[in-house]
Amino acid sequence: MRAILYDVHGNLGALEAVLGDAERAGARSFLLGGDYGAFGPEPVACVARLRALGDAATWIRGNWERWQAGPAAAPETEVVQGAAAAVAAALGPDLVAELAALPTRVTIDGTLYCHASPPSDMEPIAREEDADADDQLLAGVTERRVVFGHTHVQFRRATTRGIELVNAGSVGLPFDGDTRAAYALVDDAGALQLRRVAYDVEATAGALDAVGAPWATTTAARLRAASFEL
Ligand SMILES: [Mn+2]
Numbered sequence: 307m308r309a310i311l312y313d314v315h316g317n318l319g320a321l322e323a324v325l326g327d328a329e330r331a332g333a334r335s336f337l338l339g340g341d342y343g344a345f346g347p348e349p350v351a352c353v354a355r356l357r358a359l360g361d362a363a364t365w366i367r368g369n370w371e372r373w374q375a376g377p378a379a380a381p382e383t384e385v386v387q388g389a390a391a392a393v394a395a396a397l398g399p400d401l402v403a404e405l406a407a408l409p410t411r412v413t414i415d416g417t418l419y420c421h422a423s424p425p426s427d428m429e430p431i432a433r434e435e436d437a438d439a440d441d442q443l444l445a446g447v448t449e450r451r452v453v454f455g456h457t458h459v460q461f462r463r464a465t466t467r468g469i470e471l472v473n474a475g476s477v478g479l480p481f482d483g484d485t486r487a488a489y490a491l492v493d494d495a496g497a498l499q500l501r502r503v504a505y506d507v508e509a510t511a512g513a514l515d516a517v518g519a520p521w522a523t524t525t526a527a528r529l530r531a532a533s534f535e536l
Contacts, residue, residue: 307331307494308336310491311489313476314477315346328489331501336362339453339455341456342356342368344389344393345478347517347522349397364419368422368456370393375406377391388519389521389525392517416449419454429443431473433473435463447469450468455473457473457481458475459481460480472490472498474490474500479525483533487503
């Protein structure tokens with residue numbers, strides 16, 4: 307059993323809840339889909355907890371591992387730039403560089419894992435079928451299943467080309483109206499299930515409020531609403 311964790315975003319309470327649920331379900335390996343630290347109150351502890359998984363974990367990077375190493379590429383908003391500066395300072399230059407060097411995609415057991423879509427850590431695969439966009443984003447893909455995250459909205463669907471598309475959702479910052487942590491499990495036969503796990507959302511949101519910076523209070527509000535739009 308493999309657990310698939312995307313978009314942890316520095317939320318240790320959510321991460322511990324998901325790892326507990328996954329280990330009780332029999333997970334022995336872990337696919338880590340990027341966006342590990344930014345926006346959360348505990349980026350260092352989250353990365354350390356994931357590193358403690360050792361050889362059981364396979365890592366790819368998200369847009370945030372790229373942005374925290376090169377914030378000039380990130381949007382010039384107060385929230386994004388504030389979060390980028392905070393997470394880079396917390397992780398330190400060596401860890402920032404190490405995470406930026408992670409691969410952007412990996413194939414395991416016939417499933418392609420990427421952050422937003424196969425060609426991009428930013429351009430998302432839509433929740434609703436869009437044949438033209440799907441064809442463009444899935445060009446050249448030979449795997450029968452593609453797993454991704456990035457939008458923090460958990461879903462699964464099939465395209466007309468017969469490739470199953472799975473958004474594992476966000477462990478630490480869901481935006482689909484459900485505040486519970488989201489992740490996925492896939493068993494050794496390839497059967498995949500989307501899961502949600504309750505945890506103390508208010509503890510994480512309160513820790514963000516205590517940081518006080520605009521990026522942190524905005525993130526706290528998004529966490530409580532389980533929505534990007536406030
Ligand atoms: Mn993310």
